[in-house]
Amino acid sequence: MFTGIVQGVAQVATITDRPGLRSLLLRFPERFCEGLEIGASVACDGVCLTVTRLHDAQHAEFDVMQQSLGLTTLADLQVGSAINVERAARDGAEIGGHPLSGHVDFMATLAGIRRPENNHVLRIQVPQPWMRYIFAKGYIAINGASLTVAEADRKAGWFEVWLIPETLRATTFGGKAEGAALNIEIERQTQVFVDTVREALDERLGPLLPALEQLLAASGQSLDALAEPPKLGQ
Template identity: 70%
Template sequence: MFTGIVQAVATVAAVTDQPGLRTFTLSFPPGFLEGQTVGASVACDGVCLTATRHQGADRAEFDVMQQSLALTTLGSFCVGDHINVERAARDGVEIGGHPISGHVDFQARVGEVRNPANNHVLRIDVPAPWMRYVFPKGYIAVNGASLTVAEAGRQPDGSGWFEVWLIPETLRQTTFGDKGAGAALNVEIERGTQVMVDTVRATLEERLGPLLPALEALLRERGIGVEALTGGQVGTRTDSHAALLPTSAAAEAR
């Protein structure tokens, strides 16, 4: 498990293709790998990878299967690219973000970048059906960073978008400052939100049967998803920082 607090930015030092998998050699900042053993997990742009070999104090190799290469942005990585990284959480560690599994659900694209004073805003396009799990003030993991959704919008076809606001410190600690319009991002839905939404949908399907598609169509005409029947409170942050959105530190990765 990971906390969603990006600890460093690593650099792709080498890429080696083998039958059925690709091996990445990553170069880390000094001290990042201290105490780590072969077999330990590292979140690389949100993808949980296992260290298979160490090269000195600050380099490690990771094997990535074809399915992961196809599902995530790792398949497009080249030598010199930069990656958000976080070591696996330990007992007793502060969880400043939210629990993240490192199992990416889908790739999203940056639709728009804005730069208001001392802030950096990313609008991220979300394909259907994943938008049903995205709510304002809710948790979401993007390239391994725990973020708070500042705003969200839905389209009639089930797709949509959400925005995150990033402060200068977040840009310094992560790769988000390099992401322009069209850039691909790894997204992991917050699992509690997913379970709640799917439970509501399953209950409605059980109760309404063939009437559920008609209800969904009616709600889509009004730009509403079935998940709105939960009251909009699924997976939302209720701490005092969230109330300061969109300019507070709660709206970005640490």
């Protein structure tokens, strides 16, 4: 498990491709590798990878299987690429963000960037089926960083996050340009809540469900809105 608090930025030192497998040698910040062992888990841009070889105090190697390459941005990495990294949380660790599994659900696209004073706003375009799990004020993980959704437009298929200067300093987000692909992991409790409500509606309403969807659409509502989890503190 991970906390979504990025602990550093690593660089890709070498890439070795073999049939169905890619090996990444990463250079980590000083002291990041202290106590790191073969078999340990490290979140690399939000993807949980296993240490397969330790080279020295700042270098470790990871194998990435073909399925992970197809589902994440790791296939686009080049020598010199920078990625967000976090070591697996220890028992009793403070959860400064929210619990993450390191299993990326989908890739999204950085659709726009705004820079109000002392802030950095990312608008992220999402494949439509996944928007049902994204709500304003809810949690989401982007490239391994736990962030809060500021706004979400379910019909248009986008959401926004606001980044403070410290987040830009500690992560790779400041170097991202429009069109960049991003790894997204949705918040699991939200997913379970939404899916449970939708399944209950489907089970109870059955053939009436399409008519309800049409009625809600005519009034500017949706089943996803009905399934929205309660806001914190409510």
